Amino acid sequence: MRRHLSATLTAIALLALAACGTESGSGSGGGGADGRNDSARTAEGAGLPLTGVRWTVDSVTADGRRSTAPPGAYIELTEKGRAQGSYGCNRFGAEAVLRGATLTVAPAELTTVACSDEIHGFEKTLSGVFTGRLTARLDGKRLTLTSPAGDTVALVDEGPAPLTGTTWTVTSLTTRDVSESLPAGTEGSAHLTFAKNGRIGGRLGCNTFRGTGKISGQEITVQDLVSTKRLCMGTGGQVEAHLLKVLDGTVTYRLEGRELALTGATGAGVHAVAAR
Known part of the structure; x- marks a missing residue:
C-alpha cells in the first residue's frame, strides 16, 4: 500500500x-455535401x-x-x-x-x-x-x-452520477489528511450501492454486505450492517477493515461529477468512482 x-x-x-x-x-444535422455525417x-x-x-x-x-x-x-x-x-x-x-x-x-x-x-x-x-x-x-x-x-x-x-442507484467502486483509502492507494491486487475489490429505498449493499473487499442508509443533507446514517463471514486475510482484509470503519454510524459524503468521497466519524474515509 x-x-x-x-x-x-x-x-x-x-x-x-x-x-x-x-x-x-x-x-447534429444531416449529411454534408461531401456525404459526411455532421454528427x-x-x-x-x-x-x-x-x-x-x-x-x-x-x-x-x-x-x-x-x-x-x-x-x-x-x-x-x-x-x-x-x-x-x-x-x-x-x-x-x-x-x-x-x-x-x-x-x-x-x-x-x-x-x-x-x-x-x-x-x-x-x-x-x-x-x-x-x-x-x-x-x-x-x-x-x-x-x-x-x-x-x-x-x-x-x-x-457520461454525465454526472447520482448518489443513489450507482455502483461506487472504491479507488483509494483515506485517513484524515492522508490518502493511500489500494494495496496491489485489490483494485476493484470493494464497491457499494445506495438504493433509493434506503438499502445499501456491496462488497467490502472480501465479504459482501448489506444494511440501511438514511440520507439527510450531506450525511448518511448507516445502520443494521451485516456481512458474510468469510475469513479475510492479507490485503483484502485490510481494505475490508478500513471500509467497516468508514461505514460505522454517521458518514459524511461529497459528490462531484462521477466521484464520491465518504468520511466516517473516526476520520477514516474512501474515494470511489461511478462504475461504468
Missing part, C-alpha cells in the same frame, strides 16, 4: 486550477463544444496497442485554457489551447501518488499521448483525440 499527503505542494497547485466553463452539447465532426474553422464537460477516458491506443482505462481516469477542458483531470491514479493539470479541431496540450504538472504497476503503465501511456498537437473528432457524446503519429485517446461524456 502506498501513501501520499493529499495536501502536497503539487496537489495544492492543481486545486488552484481554473474552474470549468459551461459550454456543452454537440449538435461526427472535426469542425474545420469552428471550435468544438468540448469545454465544461467531464470526459471519461475509455481507452488509449498507442503503437497499435489498446489499453482500457482504469476507473476514475478523466479529462476536463476549461474555457480558460486548461486541461485537468486524472490519469487514473494521479491528477494533472496543463495549459491547453483549442483552435477549431486542433487541441494543443503543454507538458503537464501532476501529483506523485505511487500506483500499482498496471495503473502506472496506463498513466504513462495516456500522458504520452495526451500531449502536444491533437486532432479532435466529436461523434455525439464520444470524443477521439488523435496524435500526429496516429495514437488515440477515446473519451465519452
Whole structure:
C-alpha cells in the first residue's frame, strides 16, 4: 500500500486550477455535401463544444496497442485554457489551447501518488499521448483525440452520477489528511450501492454486505450492517477493515461529477468512482 499527503505542494497547485466553463452539447444535422455525417465532426474553422464537460477516458491506443482505462481516469477542458483531470491514479493539470479541431496540450504538472504497476503503465501511456498537437473528432457524446503519429485517446461524456442507484467502486483509502492507494491486487475489490429505498449493499473487499442508509443533507446514517463471514486475510482484509470503519454510524459524503468521497466519524474515509 502506498501513501501520499493529499495536501502536497503539487496537489495544492492543481486545486488552484481554473474552474470549468459551461459550454456543452454537440449538435447534429444531416449529411454534408461531401456525404459526411455532421454528427461526427472535426469542425474545420469552428471550435468544438468540448469545454465544461467531464470526459471519461475509455481507452488509449498507442503503437497499435489498446489499453482500457482504469476507473476514475478523466479529462476536463476549461474555457480558460486548461486541461485537468486524472490519469487514473494521479491528477494533472496543463495549459491547453483549442483552435477549431486542433487541441494543443503543454507538458503537464501532476501529483506523485505511487500506483500499482498496471495503473502506472496506463498513466504513462495516456500522458504520452495526451500531449502536444491533437486532432479532435466529436461523434455525439464520444470524443477521439488523435496524435500526429496516429495514437488515440477515446473519451465519452457520461454525465454526472447520482448518489443513489450507482455502483461506487472504491479507488483509494483515506485517513484524515492522508490518502493511500489500494494495496496491489485489490483494485476493484470493494464497491457499494445506495438504493433509493434506503438499502445499501456491496462488497467490502472480501465479504459482501448489506444494511440501511438514511440520507439527510450531506450525511448518511448507516445502520443494521451485516456481512458474510468469510475469513479475510492479507490485503483484502485490510481494505475490508478500513471500509467497516468508514461505514460505522454517521458518514459524511461529497459528490462531484462521477466521484464520491465518504468520511466516517473516526476520520477514516474512501474515494470511489461511478462504475461504468
